[in-house]
Amino acid sequence: MSSNDIAVFLAKHKIVIRDKVTVMYGSPNEELNSSKTRVRRTQAFLIRAPSASSVAWPECYGEYDISSEIESDCILAFEPHTDASRTKDWPSPLIAQSVVGKIRIVNNTSVPQFIQRNEHFCRVRLTTTIDNAPEAPDHIRDIKTTNYIDSTHTSQFFKQVSVDPDNLLSPDLQTQFNELLRKFIEVFSPNFEGYNGEIGPFEASVNMGPVQPPQRKGRMPPF
Numbered sequence: 001m002s003s004n005d006i007a008v009f010l011a012k013h014k015i016v017i018r019d020k021v022t023v024m025y026g027s028p029n030e031e032l033n034s035s036k037t038r039v040r041r042t043q044a045f046l047i048r049a050p051s052a053s054s055v056a057w058p059e060c061y062g063e064y065d066i067s068s069e070i071e072s073d074c075i076l077a078f079e080p081h082t083d084a085s086r087t088k089d090w091p092s093p094l095i096a097q098s099v100v101g102k103i104r105i106v107n108n109t110s111v112p113q114f115i116q117r118n119e120h121f122c123r124v125r126l127t128t129t130i131d132n133a134p135e136a137p138d139h140i141r142d143i144k145t146t147n148y149i150d151s152t153h154t155s156q157f158f159k160q161v162s163v164d165p166d167n168l169l170s171p172d173l174q175t176q177f178n179e180l181l182r183k184f185i186e187v188f189s190p191n192f193e194g195y196n197g198e199i200g201p202f203e204a205s206v207n208m209g210p211v212q213p214p215q216r217k218g219r220m221p222p223f
Contacts, residue, residue: 013025043126044123044124047064047065047105047121047123048118048119049116049119049120050117052117053114053116055112056107056112056113058109058111061105063102064102064103070126072101074126075098076095076096076098076126077094077127078093078122079122080121081123090108090109090113091107091121092108111186
C-alpha cells in the first residue's frame with residue numbers, strides 16, 4: 001500500500017489512491033448494529049510453482065495452476081508473495097484472466113527470474129466490479145522500480161578486470177570495452193541470475209595480449 005500510495009479511511013468508508021482516485025464503499029451513516037451492515041470476506045490464494053525448478057526469461061511467460069476453490073475461468077488480481085524468502089517485486093501487481101484452471105504470468109522485468117520448485121511466489125484474489133467507478137487520472141506518477149543486481153557486490157569483480165594491460169588498443173576501443181563491461185556487469189558476479197548450479201560452476205579462461213598460444217609440435221610420419 002505504501003509503494004502504490006493507497007490510503008484507507010475506515011471512519012469515512014473511503015479509499016484514496018495516489019491522491020487522484022477516491023472510491024467510496026458502504027455508507028458512512030450506517031450504524032454498526034444496523035441490519036444493513038454487511039461483512040465481505042477477502043481471501044487470497046497462493047500460486048505454487050511446479051515440482052521442478054524453472055527460470056522465467058524476460059518477455060517469456062510461465063503457465064501455472066490456480067486453486068481448485070477458484071472458478072476455472074475468471075478474472076484474478078495478482079501480487080507478489082512478500083512473506084516468502086523471495087525479495088523481488090515479481091510478479092508485479094496485475095489483472096489477468098484464468099483459462100481452464102490455469103494462468104499465464106509474463107516476466108516483464110529485464111532479468112531472468114529463478115523459481116524454486118514448489119515455491120509459493122505470488123498470491124491471487126478474486127475481483128469485483130465497482131458500480132460508478134471513477135475515471136482513471138490523466139497523469140499517474142511513475143513508481144520507482146528496483147534494480148535486482150547488487151552493484152556493490154559486483155563492482156569488486158568489475159575492478160579486477162583489466163582491459164588492454166599492454167596498451168595495444170586505441171582510446172576509443174578502450175572506452176567501448178569499458179562501456180560493454182559496465183553494461184554486462186552481472187556477468188562478473190558469482191551469483192549469476194537464472195542459473196541453478198545443476199552442472200556446477202562456470203569456468204572460463206581468456207587470453208589477451210601479444211603472447212600466442214603454444215603451438216603443437218610438428219611430427220614427421222615414420223618411413
